[in-house]
Amino acid sequence: SYVKTLRINNNLFVTITRKCGLLFFKSDGSVIGSLNEDNGLISNNVTDLFIDNHKNIWIATSHGISVINSSLVFTFINSRAGLKGSIADIIRFKNRLLIATLQGVYEIIPEINLNNNTYCFSNIEVKPITGLESEIKRFLKVSDDLLLIASNTGLYSYDGANTLLIDEASYRNLYRSLMDSSIILGLHTRGLNYFKISSQRIYKTGRLKNLNSSVRTLAQDGNIIWLGTDYQQLYKIKLENGTLKDSQVVEDA
DSSP: OEEEEEEEETTEEEEEESSSOEEEEETTSOEEEEESGGGTOSOSOEEEEEEOTTOEEEEEETTEEEEEETTOOOOOOOGGGTOOSOEEEEEEETTEEEEEETTEEEEEEEEEEEOTTTOOEEEEEEEEOTTOOSOEEEEEEEETTEEEEEETTEEEEEOSSOEEEEEOSOEEEEEEOSSOTTEEEEEETTEEEEEEEETTEEEEEEEOTTOOSOEEEEEEETTEEEEEETTSEEEEEEEETTEEOOOEEEEEO
16 A cells, blocks of 8 residues: 655655555656565555655665655665575676676666565566576676676686587686787686687687686786786686697796
8 A cells, every 4th residue: 555655856756555565666657676575665554745855865764764865866785576596797788787696697687666566666677597597607708799797617618598508517717818819718616717709609619728726816928928827826728829839837836
């Protein structure tokens, strides 16, 4: 049930409800957002509302008082909204916001929806991407139409509709070569693999020999690549004509 409605400005209103928190709408009646327990409000049971001279909105609920600054626009997304796992990376791809977590990849869709069970409005839809239900570590945007995804089950490509497994390994990070943008360097728990991009497709072209350590970090200095591992070793690799030469341990701590 709706309890009270206040005007925030000439074109924005807020109304409070007993079970669904706050509802924001324009003067034409179109709903533009909501604030409830799913996105940060202390309780959905709102009893009163007050807007001070600085446009701060004071919200009295059955569990205490909340205050928001109406001039600040933000959205709080957590597990209640369907986002599961610790967040590892965020990227915008094909005008879609993708979140990498330790449980998969999720698309955040900003859309006002009415829940037919609770009759409450939600600001966003959290949609898991099928085929990527694993521990995701990193995104790398190769082009407007191709995204690479490093996970603990392998390296995947994603075109916005379909996922494809490129290589099976526990990948930790991805880098694009500064010397040759068609070369992708993939760090994983047993070394480094490198790939070639051609005609919007990616192919595995090799694996760095003499390196079986878990690689954590990478730095590029011209055609020299430095690798830091979990086992206190620093490796120096040379990139020549699209090929990584054998690794050399330059420091063993």
